[in-house]
Amino acid sequence: MFSYEFMRNAFAAGTIIAIICGIMGVFVIARNMSFLTHTLSEIGFSGAAFGVFAGWAPLNGMLLFTVVSSVIVGQLSARSERREAATSAISALFIGLGILFLSLANKNASYATSILFGSVIGISAGDVQQMLWLSLLVLVVVFVIYRFLKFDSFDHTGARVKGLWTNALSITFLVLLALSVSVAAQIVGSLLIFILLTLPAATAKYFAHTVGGMMVLAITLALVGVWSGLVLSYVTNFPVSFFIAAIEAVFYFIALGWQRLQTAE
Amino acid sequence: MESAPILKLEHLGVTFPNHPVFNDLNLTINQGEIWSIIGKNGVGKTTLMRTILHQLRPTHGKISYLPSQGEVTIGYVPQFRNIDADYPLTIKDFVGLNLTGWKLPWLSAKERAKVQKILDQTGLKQLAKRPIGQASGGEKQKAYLAQALVEAPNLLILDESTASLDPVTKTELLDLVTELNQRLKLTVLFVTHDIPMAQKYTQHYLMMTPGKVEQGPIANLTTEKVWEGENV
Ligand SMILES: Nc1ncnc2c1ncn2[C@@H]1O[C@H](COP(=O)(O)OP(=O)(O)OP(=O)(O)O)[C@@H](O)[C@H]1O
Numbered sequence: 436m437f438s439y440e441f442m443r444n445a446f447a448a449g450t451i452i453a454i455i456c457g458i459m460g461v462f463v464i465a466r467n468m469s470f471l472t473h474t475l476s477e478i479g480f481s482g483a484a485f486g487v488f489a490g491w492a493p494l495n496g497m498l499l500f501t502v503v504s505s506v507i508v509g510q511l512s513a514r515s516e517r518r519e520a521a522t523s524a525i526s527a528l529f530i531g532l533g534i535l536f537l538s539l540a541n542k543n544a545s546y547a548t549s550i551l552f553g554s555v556i557g558i559s560a561g562d563v564q565q566m567l568w569l570s571l572l573v574l575v576v577v578f579v580i581y582r583f584l585k586f587d588s589f590d591h592t593g594a595r596v597k598g599l600w601t602n603a604l605s606i607t608f609l610v611l612l613a614l615s616v617s618v619a620a621q622i623v624g625s626l627l628i629f630i631l632l633t634l635p636a637a638t639a640k641y642f643a644h645t646v647g648g649m650m651v652l653a654i655t656l657a658l659v660g661v662w663s664g665l666v667l668s669y670v671t672n673f674p675v676s677f678f679i680a681a682i683e684a685v686f687y688f689i690a691l692g693w694q695r696l697q698t699a700e
Numbered sequence: 701m702e703s704a705p706i707l708k709l710e711h712l713g714v715t716f717p718n719h720p721v722f723n724d725l726n727l728t729i730n731q732g733e734i735w736s737i738i739g740k741n742g743v744g745k746t747t748l749m750r751t752i753l754h755q756l757r758p759t760h761g762k763i764s765y766l767p768s769q770g771e772v773t774i775g776y777v778p779q780f781r782n783i784d785a786d787y788p789l790t791i792k793d794f795v796g797l798n799l800t801g802w803k804l805p806w807l808s809a810k811e812r813a814k815v816q817k818i819l820d821q822t823g824l825k826q827l828a829k830r831p832i833g834q835a836s837g838g839e840k841q842k843a844y845l846a847q848a849l850v851e852a853p854n855l856l857i858l859d860e861s862t863a864s865l866d867p868v869t870k871t872e873l874l875d876l877v878t879e880l881n882q883r884l885k886l887t888v889l890f891v892t893h894d895i896p897m898a899q900k901y902t903q904h905y906l907m908m909t910p911g912k913v914e915q916g917p918i919a920n921l922t923t924e925k926v927w928e929g930e931n932v
């Protein structure tokens with residue numbers, strides 16, 4: 436299996452993605468941003484389509500669209516009651532645009548499928564390198580602002596009271612999320628990114644006792660899903676996203692069941 | 701005991717759109733004093749505290765912080781707080797959240813000792829490993845207080861923090877606050893509806909009524925006054 440270069444690239448990319456998603460996922464869950472993450476991935480689709488239309492690498496189109504829109508959403512989120520509705524409207528607009536760009540670009544349907552659902556074969560060594568740099572950037576920023584981000588994510592009231600610059604933190608986090616979404620989309624596809632960005636962390640929430648523990652567990656669950664997904668996909672020729680989605684969902688339901696048992700006792 | 705002012709409010713006013721909350725409020729708080737802030741529901745006590753905390757910009761007047769040394773650091777225990785019951789955040793971690801800064805993600809040994817000390821002082825030692833979301837109402841209040849105190853602030857603002865505590869716990873926490881006040885000259889603003897407690901633990905009062913505020917030494921705050929003005 437590893438004698439194929441594309442499989443080595445896919446494993447390298449998958450590992451990077453799992454680590455980023457595990458860490459960012461913890462904050463996505465704590466900040467209640469699952470819905471927004473889903474929207475960002477749709478915006479990512481649109482960006483990738485635009486990239487194709489403009490003759491860029493899809494990842495660059497994605498980066499442009501997700502980063503710009505995350506800053507816009509960050510401004511909107513000051514009034515959080517309106518955020519859900521506004522977010523839905525934005526996502527509808529972007530899916531529409533994505534479809535338009537794809538049809539303008541005159542690419543065949545399989546191209547759209549690979550943007551939406553991801554693909555293993557398409558990842559080159561150059562892609563892996565770009566993903567690595569982007570991921571390192573995300574990790575370094577998270578490392579530097581960790582204490583502020585943790586305070587604000589897990590105790591927003593306390594962070595505001597302390598006078599932390601919560602709005603700037605929120606926008607910074609959204610930009611990091613946009614970068615993570617764009618990176619993760621390379622393998623699981625834009626339709627399913629939020630699976631890796633939300634499910635492992637949501638599962639870990641039920642088992643872990645500390646934030647650090649939640650992170651380690653979320654990374655582990657994401658890694659297990661991505662690695663087994665790649666192997667199973669290689670063996671069966673079924674899409675990798677299917678396996679990753681199925682595995683992460685199973686973990687999540689096990690966690691829910693376990694939580695039920697705990698509270699029933 | 702003569703003491704320097706730490707906080708000065710001059711002609712302070714806050715108006716929400718079409719809704720003046722208070723106006724021309726003048727108040728000087730000296731370092732080491734304990735004040736109770738009283739007044740009916742909705743009169744503007746929390747609004748005043750949030751203004752002091754820079755969370756709201758005053759419409760009129762000004763606030764001066766006058767630290768004797770360094771800067772005025774404020775510990776605030778807000779009236780309301782949202783914490784998800786499922787968060788894997790222990791009481792100990794929750795208290796440690798307040799130790800922010802451009803530092804490594806994990807707490808240093810010195811910082812962990814700080815957290816441990818305040819947990820001991822607030823009677824949370826046994827509960828250190830309990831998830832904050834599962835703590836009882838009173839335990840949460842203690843954790844909030846511990847979080848506010850872990851950074852050793854010189855001004856502590858409590859917004860009805862003792863309302864859900866049993867009498868024994870209430871006394872313990874107030875004794876702790878009193879001790880910190882005496883030992884470190886911690887200045888305390890205490891928003892409360894509990895007049896007997898205000899009379900026992902605080903030295904000055906600020907009574908807010910719509911359109912006017914009254915202040916003085918706590919001995920002047922008779923129960924009749926409170927009831928006559930329907931002010932609590
Ligand atoms: N953000 C806001 N926008 C508009 N009006 C507000 C806002 N916050 C508070 N108010 C109003 O200002 C008034 C004072 O509110 P505040 O919360 O300060 O009262 P309080 O004295 O703390 O009352 P309680 O004892 O019930 O806690 C209330 O009438 C409230 O409805």
Ligand SMILES: [Mg+2]
Nearest residue numbers: 745746779859
């Ligand atoms: Mg209030």
